Amino acid sequence: MADMPQKSDEPDVSVIIGVYEAMPYLVRCLESVEAQTIGAERMEIVAVDDGSTDGSGEYLKEFAARTAIPIRVVHQANSGGPSGPRNVGLGMARGRYVFFLDADDYFGEEALERMVAMGDRARTDVVLGKIVGVNRGAAKSMWKETVERADLFNSNIKFTLSAQKLFRRDLLVRLGMSFDEKLRTGEDALFTMEAYLRGNGISVVADYTCYYLVGREDRNQMTKKGDYTRRFDSARALMGLIADLVPAGPRRDALMVRPFVITLLPQFGPGLLKQKEAVRTRKMALAAPLVESYWTPGLARRVKVHERLRLMCIAENRLDLLLDVLRFMKDGKQPAKIHRGNPSRLHLAYPHFGERTPLPDSAYEVTVTEWVGGNRVEPTPPKPYVSFARRVVRKVRRTARSAFRAPRAHRV
CATH class of the missing domain: 3.90.550.10 (Spore Coat Polysaccharide Biosynthesis Protein SpsA; Chain A)
Incomplete structure (x- = not known):
């Protein structure tokens, strides 16, 4: 400049x-x-x-x-x-x-x-x-x-x-x-x-x-001030701006965390349990096109489990599951920490964990730092590529040594 x-x-x-x-x-x-x-x-x-x-x-x-x-x-x-x-x-x-x-x-x-x-x-x-x-x-x-x-x-x-x-x-x-x-x-x-x-x-x-x-x-x-529809207007405008100025990919996902978590998700907090059915249905209808347009697997891995679950319930149009998660949160319950999968990954057992339908286990996986019951919870660190490479090298060396020693064993 x-x-x-x-x-x-x-x-x-x-x-x-x-x-x-x-x-x-x-x-x-x-x-x-x-x-x-x-x-x-x-x-x-x-x-x-x-x-x-x-x-x-x-x-x-x-x-x-x-x-x-x-x-x-x-x-x-x-x-x-x-x-x-x-x-x-x-x-x-x-x-x-x-x-x-x-x-x-x-x-x-x-x-x-x-x-x-x-x-x-x-x-x-x-x-x-x-x-x-x-x-x-x-x-x-x-x-x-x-x-x-x-x-x-x-x-x-x-x-x-x-x-x-x-x-x-x-x-x-x-x-x-x-x-x-x-x-x-x-x-x-x-x-x-x-x-x-x-x-x-x-x-x-x-x-x-x-x-x-x-x-x-x-x-x-x-x-x-203002009714809840204004929050959806705000989320829609900000998501649209980001999509217009940033190509799809990790950089866009990083910015989309802001409107999804800060603007949209507060409309789907425990307070939803007290609202009338018509308001709940209307909120789901307002959020659905935003999730459909801008929610991605990369974005899903940038948010906490309870945030991801609520957004995925919206994406699946499952108000019933969403309300189950919100009741769990409102009651102050703490999800159990469970390792599952191969390789093993840390999951938080919010409602319907392990049922696989309609939300897969991956929806419950810890992918960012969280706090559960006052304790810090970190995602399972991926096994470094270098460790895998070293295992391959060691295996090749063992195979080579075995092949080299085998003829010597038969000498008279």
Whole structure:
């Protein structure tokens, strides 16, 4: 990627904030932007008030009147989701990079300075800064080390697809990227995955907490709203994007784990047992074409046994078997560990193990690291090829020695 000359009035980063009913969280959010060590002269704020009625719009006006940071505030009618405000902000941004900051959340003081430095040093188009949860959980597996160029397919960065990343604006403009306003959930996953796949590399800043993800006490967060059909829309869109951009094979399988396990499978957790028959049937019907189109044997071996079993029950249209597995999980039962096959493989004996119909024993095989009853369970390691080769060589040598000794035994 060639270096783009920086215009004299072009800030390093545009912080885009979509605001809807965000008080009092907005106060700390804006304070964290103002406290950035990168300095007011190197950034700008684009804030889009999406029809707030709680005083958020008025507070934005007050903040704009006193801050040293260049800021533009837009007030608009409520759009019904986060995509509209983000797209408006993106269209107004002038920075070399953009960062989508949620009005509920806040930065670590050195966040922008560290992420911009990383993007410039590594020449990457997306930079992930370490995220921690405040009054809520947050993914942790991708923050083990700082990496200038991360491997999307063989690391856990594919499991963080929220919009809270630093994106090189030139990439977004060149590709004409925007958030899909038709999707009411998962729109950020679609946007981020496209940037991952079409951009010039991904960096990870893991040695400093860049972003604090806040769980609101009033639980008034868009990610928690909406009926279940929206989750299927999100899964369908993300699976389609991955299939369009990555040829079939191990790399596609590696990425498909994300929408299958994180987006689709929660709809088939133990909570399904409490739902009406019509909802269960509808969910099975919505999931069936996704499994038919994108489920592969390679993908099956990348997930845990209870995940694989549920997805295979969907593929076989066996709601009855699925409910048996869910009852087992809800009751807190632990599957027995059984070795079976030749060569012997470790299996977890969830319901219907050993019956072979319609689910084969291979559906129960441990193929990734799991935890059962608080104990770590590892897949059976394959016997190394070199061991087999050595056995063959030893056998050949024994045969040769026997053939050589045989005539000597008959000498008189």
